[in-house]
Amino acid sequence: MAINDDAIACVRRIFNVPNNYKVMFMAGGGTGQFAAVPLNLSAEGKSADYCVSGTWSEKAFKEAKKFGNSNCVFSVNKFTTIPGESTWSRDKDASYLYYCDNETIHGVEFPFIPSNEGDFANVPVVADMSSNLGTRIFDVNRFGVIYATVQKNLGPAGCTIVIAREDLLGRPRSFCPSVLDYSQTSKANSLMNTPVTYSVYMTKLVMEWIEDNGGLSQMENDSKAKSQLLYDVIDSSDGFYSSVVDKMFRSRVNVVFRLKDGDEQLEAAFISAAKKNNLLSLKGHRSVGGIRASIYNAISLKMVEKLAQFMRDFQKSN
The missing domain is CATH 3.90.1150.10 (Aspartate Aminotransferase, domain 1)
Incomplete structure (x- = not known):
């Protein structure tokens, strides 16, 4: 429990996580989060917007379709670029906008955070940062949910870091499994079931190494x-x-x-x-x-x- 608390505190310090965000360690990897995001954030009767810029966002988009309406905001023939935001087909009433910050297979990375202003001020931005969390500074306040599997930059495979804004918790779909429920995981301080202890511990050590090295x-x-x-x-x-x-x-x-x-x-x-x-x-x-x-x-x-x-x-x- 002490290791778990220290690891969560490391996430808060390194990424400057505001007090109105919850930090969780979850199992299931990115594939688990492909389901967890729509199960926790998609509202009945609403669609969710997806930026499909590579293999991993494409997989997330397909998974989300199992749980509700999903809209692809842009399409590209080959995963080699990201169209300008003005060309995206977004819904101002979408439950959320999802994107993968870095696509490992195709080598495509977002140099910007999608807009959550104007018509889209009420649309939370969800980011899969599995392959680049820990490699640059960003503003957590711009996001509704950030998740990252740790095995690229932050530790050995096993745990997934989830940073979620408090006001988005507590409204999971009725069929959301408890193990994927952000609100239950947060209330249990990531200890709802036996955690991936070794991965959390090693991730804590790597985050401390980041702090000690600039x-x-x-x-x-x-x-x-x-x-x-x-x-x-x-x-x-x-x-x-x-x-x-x-x-x-x-x-x-x-x-x-x-x-x-x-x-x-x-x-x-x-x-x-x-x-x-x-x-x-x-x-x-x-x-x-x-x-x-x-x-x-x-x-x-x-x-x-x-x-x-x-x-x-x-x-x-x-």
């Missing part, structure tokens, strides 16, 4: 520097390497790229040569192929410098 501002500076190293190599390679994502929306934590317009044999050679240089897990997701460098908080600038130099050397020899 806080979110330093994590943000490091994230920008690491990703820029790789994008500089890509952009200066005269087409040998290419990013498929529009520059404005390139992810800082998942650098996705192709070699010579998707030459799969060359990409296989790249991955094999990288492995011999102890540069691992660079193969793109099986659904999209290519190369993906995931540079979460645990990956140091020195490690990324090694990858950048390898990329330059590989280009010269090929």
Whole structure:
């Protein structure tokens, strides 16, 4: 219980969580939250708006359809960009607007928080920050609910951090399972059932490490520097390497790229040569192929410098 209290206090300090927000640790990962969000926030007879910018928001959108009406606010042929907000098809009476802040598979990251002003002042913004929570500063007050699985930047797999505004709690759908009910979880201080103790404890230690190493501002500076190293190599390679994502929306934590317009044999050679240089897990997701460098908080600038130099050397020899 003491570890749990300390971990919750860490979340509040690091992310500057206001007093009118509840902090919870839940199980079930992001997939569990795909269901938990509509089960807790969708009102009978109302629709929910979804930004579908990649695989994970697409999965969340499909899951939400099981529990009520859901509206896709924009559609793109390929997950390489985010259309301007003025083109989105939003509902001012929607239960909430949902988006995935960073799409790990396609390497697309939101550089802005969707609007919750004007016609949409009463529409809570819900963000899946599973892959970039802990890598930059943001204003919690702009959101109704934020959730993040911890295994990318904050700890070992197991627990999911949920930050939810108090006024949104207490109105779950009648068929919402207790284990996914935000209000019950909050009342029990995340101890409604036996928690994923080890994951919570390790997450607490990692958050303390973040505090001891410059806080979110330093994590943000490091994230920008690491990703820029790789994008500089890509952009200066005269087409040998290419990013498929529009520059404005390139992810800082998942650098996705192709070699010579998707030459799969060359990409296989790249991955094999990288492995011999102890540069691992660079193969793109099986659904999209290519190369993906995931540079979460645990990956140091020195490690990324090694990858950048390898990329330059590989280009010269090929």
